[in-house]
Amino acid sequence: MKTYLIGDIAKKMNVTTDTLRYYDKEGLLPFAKRDEAGRRIFTEDDLGYVEVINCLKKSAVPVKKIGQFIEWCMQGDQTLEQRYDFMVKREAALERQIKELETQLAFLRWKKWYYARAKAAKTESVNFKPGTQRSDPALYDHYQKLHPASNKFIE
Amino acid sequence: MKTYLIGDIAKKMNVTTDTLRYYDKEGLLPFAKRDEAGRRIFTEDDLGYVEVINCLKKSAVPVKKIGQFIEWCMQGDQTLEQRYDFMVKREAALERQIKELETQLAFLRWKKWYYARAKAAKTESVNFKPGTQRSDPALYDHYQKLHPASNKFIE
DNA sequence: TTACTACTTGGAGTTAACTCCAAGTCAAGG
């Protein structure tokens, strides 16, 4: 059966071998066996775990929590409930995070428009509320009319 | 004119006053003046900067980069180009990040479905490719037919 | 007036996630 060394996995995950050894120390790779030379070997089966670790990492799940999940995987069928609950919680957390980022994106786009307008006038003051140094609320209203909320999901 | 102390801003941003003093040390709050007692005072005008800092923080922009942006703000109209470019880059980065998270969310949902199925059977082995310990590719195909890609944007 | 907060500074400590290094082992290619 095809096996992989730590460097192969590093390439797949786009991390360094040092990072993988750190993950191993933290309990993320208990499934890795060793060959006669003491080198970590990964099987085709292990790639499934690697994929999960990668996904959780990219979803900003802390290493310790990933370790907990992998530990459950090692314990077999008695932890199916925990693993399901884990996925439910992560799904909810990620949905929240994406919504949060959508909000920030909308703000960034308003600021981009704001600076485009200031740049065209060669002065930020065209955006100010008369007699102040801060953005005119009427300008934001105007922006919102020009840019009705997009990025709505198809349900 | 209405002014604010550090604690007021902390409440608005939902951070501690220690965190705000750390931000000040890092150059994020150069607009803050001091009262006779040496306390930082924030004006209505400053709230605009606070809002931007908050947005960039939530978008995972490092403190140093936020500091650079605020510095440009302090330099006036000669940096409008940089500030516009900054917003363009941040918009693109955030769009990329959201797309990445959408991908991970899709994976998490598949795994949730996978564990729901395993849980119902009281054993993960119902999901395995016969003769192996890993997920049957045919199962994933099946899942994809049941769950056609949603979360597409309205353009 | 007295107590109670909220603020000030400087600086030390913490945590997560790497990142790097030294010294050594092993295997495959020429």
Place this chain on the structure above:
DNA sequence: CCTTGACTTGGAGTTAACTCCAAGTAGTAA
């Protein structure tokens, strides 16, 4: 057979972003 490169361990160092003192001052409410 020898070199080269990939691996091994243990452990130290780094970075970002806080987080937590201690010691002191200043404004507010009873």
